[in-house]
Amino acid sequence: MFDTLSERLNDALGEVRSRGKLTEEDIAKAMRQVRLALLEADVNFKVVKQFTGAVKERALGAEVLESLNPGQHVVKIVADELTKLMGGAGRELVLAKKGPTVILIAGLQGSGKTTACGKLARHLRQEKKLDVALAACDLQRPAAVDQLIKVGAGAGAAVYEQGTARDPVDVAEWAVGQAKTDGRDVLIVDTAGRLHVDAELMDQLGRVKKRTKPHNVLLVLDAMTGQDAVNVAESFAETANFDGVVLSKLDGDARGGAALSVKALTGKPILYASTGEKLEAFERFHPDRMAQRILGMGDVMTLIEKAESQIDQRQAQELERKIKKNQFTLDDFLEQMQQVRNMGPLQGLLKMIPGMGQQLGALNVDDRELDRLQAIITSMTPAERGNPKLIDGSRRRRIASGSGTTVQAVSQLVKQFGQMQKMMRQLQKGKMPSLQQLAGGS
Ligand SMILES: Nc1nc2c(ncn2[C@@H]2O[C@H](COP(=O)(O)OP(=O)(O)O)[C@@H](O)[C@H]2O)c(=O)[nH]1
Ligand SMILES: [Mg+2]
Structure with a gap:
């Protein structure tokens, strides 16, 4: 980004x-x-x-x-x-006092609206524990409804749809009624886009707005289109009005122009940033944190929030108990690794650590390395995972072939794990490890 x-x-x-x-x-x-x-x-x-x-x-x-x-x-x-x-303090979504909060998602075709619907649904479920449903009101393309159904399934959100036969405005109004009946907290309405801003698109959007009375209209802008994205925002601001922006595709080699210009030129804040094709690649846009990230000052706040939302408190306590009793095993290690991976791509996470941004090129940490470690550990028997000392030469060969790696890779993992256990014991004794130890050296 x-x-x-x-x-x-x-x-x-x-x-x-x-x-x-x-x-x-x-x-x-x-x-x-x-x-x-x-x-x-x-x-x-x-x-x-x-x-x-x-x-x-x-x-x-x-x-x-x-x-x-x-x-x-x-x-x-x-x-x-x-x-x-980029917008100063940032702005929150407006939540309805009673009944479902309606969020209308607008934007050009291909900007990432349907993807954003799923991401926002997942985000609101996870972060705010809200019951979210989606409404399929892009009836322009036959496949659009199916796409939203898939996205909804991934995000754990119900999808209200009536195929493509009816008028999208009617479907939208019907979906709001359904959401009310079903007692949903939030209804996110996916709409049709066009290749360009045109009168028909604005007219349809206007009618959907009138009939659904959304509490928030979010415009999805493709960051990869740079200055064009801002032009789109300006035309929407003139004709259809909206409350805030979801900036999508910030993971591409987005040069960032849209993120930096949109607030100044339209007065509308960026609420969310979408940073990949996966559902979890989505976060609240905090101008202050983003500025610090851009200047290589890191973004510890977002990192902590991500960790908190992913790490189960009970599991964390259990882990602490195991470390205290010296019972931390490769199974626990695997579980930790999976939790970290749930937070999103590793490269993105590392950039949030102050000072890491500039060094990343040299570090070259990638998710494939984690895939390899994961493959090695899952190729071990439960007994081996519990007690890596069992892993002798012939076991190493078996694990290497089972995981599609090399004997050296298995040996290295076993050695690193041994060092990690040693470090944990030292931590328990109250001795802080040196930075060199933390980095895996001896
Ligand atoms: N790399 C990347 N791709 C995205 C992102 N958001 C959406 N896409 C992709 O962009 C394409 C269009 O997205 P879609 O949600 O269908 O756009 P819509 O036409 O506005 O509904 C799809 O291939 C998505 O996977 C993002 O944040 N990053
Ligand atoms: Mg779509």
């Missing part, structure tokens, strides 16, 4: 960051580079001008030039201004 932009901005600020003293010329030079980085990321030129103007004005203030660490101060100003640019 925002890889290129992040790299370029960090290059632009690199010199400033490390300086003890800054001159006006240093700041002007950095701002020229920031300006180029933003333009290259497809941020609207008016927005860029305003942004660099605001940063420069603050950075040239006496407060910065005379501060002890002017470089860090400038970076902080950039982070503040980026946060403001």
Whole structure:
């Protein structure tokens, strides 16, 4: 997410960051580079001008030039201004006081609406424990209803559909009635898109709005289309109005222009970010955290939230008990690994750790490595998993062929696990391991 932009901005600020003293010329030079980085990321030129103007004005203030660490101060100003640019404090969904909260999903064809319906449903179920249903009101394409049914099944949400024979506006109104009858908390209405913004699309959207009275209209924008996404948002804002944006496909080599321009140009906040084809690749969009992530300052808050939503408290206590009693086994290790994987792709998670962003290229941690570890552990017998000391040469060969890996890979895992157990024992004794030990060295 925002890889290129992040790299370029960090290059632009690199010199400033490390300086003890800054001159006006240093700041002007950095701002020229920031300006180029933003333009290259497809941020609207008016927005860029305003942004660099605001940063420069603050950075040239006496407060910065005379501060002890002017470089860090400038970076902080950039982070503040980026946060403001992307919408400041952010906005929450409006929840109905009584009856189902209706959320209308709008956007162009292929922008990611149907996918977003499923992701949002899963998100609201998991994070807010809400009972969510979906309404299939894209009747333009015959396959659209089936797609939503699949998405709903994956997200654990009921789908209200009546095939494609009826008028979508009627189906939408009927679905709201169903949701009321069934006592759902939330109804998410999937609508048809077009290739371009046109009168017919806006008219249909207007009629669906009138009949369903949505509490939230969310516009899905494809981040990969950069400046075009913002143009779409501007036309929607003029004719159909909406409350907030779901920015999709931020996982592609999205240059980030849409994320940075949409609030400034339409006044509408980004509520959610969609970062992959899988259902769990979806998160609340927090401008402050995003700004920090872009500037390589990490996003510990999102990481903690993800961990909290995935890790079962009871299991965590059980794990703690096992570690205390020295009973942590490879089965537990496997389970931990699976929990971490439920949080989403590993690369994305690591980027949220402060300072990790820039080092990732060199680290090259990928999910395939985890797949390999998982294959090795599941090829072991329960006895071997409970007591890895049993794993001798012939067992190693068997496990390697069973998991499609090598004897060396099995040996390495057994060795690393041994080190991990040793570290846990030390932790229990109150001795903190050195960083080198944590990194797996000895
Ligand atoms: N990589 C990526 N693909 C996405 C994302 N959201 C949707 N897609 C894909 O984009 C295509 C269109 O999505 P869909 O939800 O059917 O769009 P709709 O026509 O607006 O309903 C599908 O192939 C999705 O898998 C995302 O966040 N990242
Ligand atoms: Mg669709």
